[in-house]
Amino acid sequence: MDEFSFGPTTTLINDMWIKFYNIASAANHALSELEEFKKNMSTDDLRAYCDECAGEARVIRAWAYFNLLRMFGSVPIIEGKMTADELAANPARSEAEVYTFIYSDLDQAIAVLPDSYPKKELGRFTVWTARALKSKVALYRQDWAEAAAQAGAVITSGRFSLVPSFRAVFSMDNENSSESLMEVQASSLGQSSGDAPICYYAFIQGPRNNKPSNMQGWGFNVPSQGLMDWMTARGDTERIAATFLVSGTTTPEGDVILESCANKYYNGKVYTPSAYNLWSYNGYGFDYNMRLLRYADILLIYAEACVQGGAPVAALSAQGALDMVRARAGLTSVPLTLDSVLDERRAELAMEENRFFDLVRTGRAAAVLGPIGFTAGKNEHFPIPASQRQLNTSLPASAGYEY
Amino acid sequence: MKKTIILILIALAAVSCSDFLDIRTEATMPTSGTDYTKSEAIFQSVSAAYATLRLSEGEAFSYVCVMEIPSDDAEKGSTTTAAPPPGKWTNSVSGPPPP
């Protein structure tokens, strides 16, 4: 994947296609069930509740299609129950159609979702989640007005603020914090084995060959030396401390990353201190919630949208947004330009699955990634997997790839 | 006499057979049999949708590989010839299941 040598038969790409369609399918099932419930509910309150739950399912579905769009471009849309034959003939829609579909889901969600949930239901998606997601989708669509408007609404609500310490954003103590807008909840429920709603996102990036065994992982997706150099040159010390786990050092919580680990750097944002890793071996970061959308992301979206022509809101100016993000990381203010915002995005959201897509959507991928193998006209999107085209014969061949 | 016996047997069997052969799979909840009047059950399918957002070991590997590694911020990492984890191996003394 590093060298852009992947193709339509690369199983990883197929796995992602399947994963996101499964997420969408679960959301579809929820929507059809909720319709039935709504018909049978006796009070208005309960019917409204059904609508709210439907809103949550729509956000989930929008998230799935957003990622399919980012990865593949033109994909089929599935809205309800279908037979195996119908699925096999479902055509791929144009990007515009998919955007419209996502917008419609998010608009319906925004109309019904509540502002917040009681503590024991923390993690359920609120109207702000929907707005935040819509602003990001709008940014990718280059719909600057919408992006600025939705981001602005989140800012104006006054419910969200940046966690004072950058490093603390990703700590286990700050799950579902004031900065969190969309998080995947995971928990080991205090168990050391068996069935628990755990997530392997952190474990896959844990320090390889580290000791003790609950502080090690598969060690994939390590930050590059290039990122380290660029952030050092910028003077981004706080962010470096959070983003990089360096071999041969000890963390402030007291965990050692051995010199003998297979790689120099590891993803520091998924770092989970050993006190939290109770699983019986190979249990690094099972409780870690994946941060999908943060307030910092929204501030930067707001800034970028405004630079591109969107309308700012009274509560905060675009420059103010940029400054807030920088200040939190211990950096001084810089003038607001497209480049400075995009740079800030890279620094703030490093290792959070945004960089590649940001480069593609801003048209800078060929310049930056060309040297490592990116081919313009081809690698903007991942190829629709060959096995999927075998199963659904109306899927087109992705441009530029050999099938 | 013989014929009568046989006919009676067949008749008896035919009467009971239609239900006899209709069985629902055990230890499962039929979603079409969900009681849509129970308000406590409203959130069930949505909870299941949230559950799909979590990543299993194989999914996590694919996720970071496809979404992050192609960028200039990250590299594949791990050992040079390492392959994706073949499957879950919690608590396993003998290591991952052989490929």
Next chain:
Amino acid sequence: MKKLLTLLLAFAALSLSARAQGGYMVQGVVQDALGPVIGATIIEVGTSNGTTTGLDGEFELRVESASALVEVSCIGYASQQFVAQAFPQLVTLSEDSQFLDEVVVVGYGTQKSKDLTAPIVTVKGDELSKQISANPMSALQGMMSGVQVIQSGAPGAGPSVKIRGVGSIGDYAKPLYVVDGVFVDNIDFLSGSDIESLTVLKDASAAAIYGVRAANGVVLVTTRKGAYGHVNVAYDGYVGVQVPTHIMPLTNTAQYVELMNEANVNTLGYTPLDASTYPGDTDWYATLVHPALTHSHSIDLSGANDGTNYSIGLSYYYQDGIMNYTENDYTRLNLRTRLDQKATSWLSIGMNNVLSRTMSNNADAGAYYQAFVNPPVYNIYNDANTDAYPEKFDSPQLYGLANSYGNPVANAYYHMNYGSGLKDVFSVYADFTIIPEKLKFKTSYNLDFSFSDGQSYSPEFYVGGSQGSSRSSLSKTYSYGLYQILDNVLSYNDSRGADSWTLMLGQSTRWQEGYSLTGVAYDVPNFDRSSRYLTTGSYKNRNSGDGASIYHGLSFFSRATWNHADKYLATVTFRADGSSKYQQKWGFFPSVGLGWNISNEPFMQGQTLFDYLKLRASWGMLGNDNVPANSTMIVGATGVAASGVFGEGNVIDGVAAQTVYQNYLKWEVVNELNVGFDMAFFHNRLTAELDYYNRITNNVVFYAPIATGGGTATLLANNGSVMNQGVELSVNWAEQRGDFSYNVNFNATTIANKVLRLEGRDEIPGAMVNGVYSTSTRVGYPIGSFWGYKIDGVYASDKEALTAPVSQTIMEKGFFKYADQNGDNVINDADRTYLGSPIPWLILGLNAGFNWRNWDASFLLNLQLGNKILNAKRMNRSTFPDANYDLDFYENRWTKDNKSDTYPSADAYGTAFVQRANDFFVEDGSFFRVQNIQIGYTFHGIPGVKSLRAYFSAQRPLSLFRYNGFTTEIGGSPIESGIDSSVYPMQSIYTVGASFNF
């Protein structure tokens, strides 16, 4: 030449008989319809005193007294007995049609062998008992044409049996086992001594009467009954040793280091290894296996008198496992009782019960895999490994190996898995005679109840890396299954003149259910088995789960047979089956069988070549309901995996479901055509059966992948057709020359398997190895065929690689050159081609028995050709780059000095480009095996004992094969068969035993 031999034998016989002094002299001439019989045996009953007839059929024998009983016998003729002083001058022997009058058990009844219109083969229980194995089906390997038995080596493990090829694509291609009328999944619970006879119904018309689940053949087992007139008590026991065989040689430390350094010559940052830095040179397999004991004892008591027939048997079987450092063994105790009673002239009742208790300690098969991948560089124990507790095992992590390696001995040692089972197979029947000799009604209730429990315990321990557990854990499972069948059968038979016919009408109701309950607890102390309970563990994090399955079936069936003058035979069967597993509830299955006893025709009376010649042809359709159940409702999944968690660990229960409509599932149907000859020659000394079979399975049921969006990756559907066809030949020769007699059976089966149709798709891939599918099921090829690249040699130098015309991803010296199949000079997916099939095309068996006076000897040989195996054990280098190598690779690899054209270099061997399905890893799995050799001696004249036989037996003493692995018998589900990744080493068993009758 034959005459000379006979003369010599007669001479020897005469001289032997001269020993008997005193007594009474018996003389005479033996002849048959055509003239004198040479070589007939005359013996004094109950002794070994005997002689044979000479060239003119004459003989002379001195016996004990005038009242001694003398028997005249000859193979192919019916024997006759006379009192010595009443011995006639001329004895005329008549042809023995005993084997034709032999009664064969067919579905729901019996038929005379001569009346059969279908290929049915019977093996007597004694033949099965001769083979040393826990399982009677294993004993069948090589004995019958058309039956392929694939062994597994674990103690007590049953084999996988395929009759006439692989019919279903799902893993449901198993035959139906019926034990005294009760349907069971396998006969692992029986011991050879319980069996009186085992019959295999191979084709559709014979199996038709069982319909459902009989689509892949039926194995009918009858347990022992009493013999009229006397009480028989028999004991049979043996003790033996199992010796592990064919352990693949692996490299030692020096060779390993050499290969690793070669393989990593181009790896950045690699420091070459030095053999002297490693403390050990351990042969892991040698440490892990040891010879093991097995013994078995059985006692049978049976008898019959007017109206009552009874049989009781008690058997004990023990097999120790060959894995060292851990408890592994299998024990089985069987109690079998059978009683048949004629209550009145019109009512017979009876019951039959087999109670079987098994206990096994199961070894961790993963330990063998670790023994295979761990380099030999360290020792079993290491006192300096202070981290390890409670035992100081050495840890591979101390030598730089990744966490996926674990000390194999520690693996075996810290694994405690115990299971036990109790099974009861019970049937009771009442047989009413409505019109004597003509009309009967039988009703029977059959029950198969099995209960099993298993526990798996892992103690708190640590060895190194991730080999360890900070908390002990105990998992227990209790399950039971109940299978009940109620059968009612009305049968009528009559005859008039030269015609006789039968008519049978039946009805069967089946209830099948299974339940299981599992519990898991942690911190269970490691004291002994009596303390390992969920209650002694911590109450925290205890969890449990359960499950069940229920199926019902209802069937109506009928069979009519007609026999005209013993010349023309016909059998017609018709079934209506209902099953809860399909949406198409009812299936209708007819079948027809015809037979022509050619040898009974007038035009055949004059010829002498054929003593017996029958032509059989049959066609039938059978439904198979041994498939997964399909529910029209989409069932919701519950549990943690389907539930979201919120707040502080607040799990809100979820119910997940597919969003794709289920398919309407139709019956899977087998359509079978069979044509065959039964023949006998040379006074019935040579018999042969030759059959051609053609089986087509339609609407094959299995899970096939579907396009995404439905929330599931596969969906159960009727997905295609598969054909199996071939020829079966079985030849039997029996001969007696004086004191010496022998019989030889040769059987051969050919199998040609082909997929005829796949619904709406081109292929079904299977067996993902290293991220690539290595088998493909597609139209025109066998199921589960291996697909990959053919190898066109190895690049001898980088220069050759640069100038090669065909381009592929890696072109360097030591790498494979893949063959370009489509002529475009580029190697890609389009160049993957058919590499072979895991199904053999030819299976041969030869068994022979010899008897000379009191000595007997026999051997059984087995040969299988054409099956391929994917050596997935060797294809692990991407997950285990530091793994050990096998010696065959070390000796044959490509190096600058040994420019092999078939093996890659050590460097190339470790790359994903080489480690994929190609014809280096897809190897020929043909083998020849000596299945069994046995020598025995029977003692006569011991007071109180009717006969005592002592024997020595060697089971599987020799296997020859070229495959680089431990065994060539690799099972697997049909689309993923023959993938060898981790197998229990096979064993040879040498035993000494004795059996006697009172």
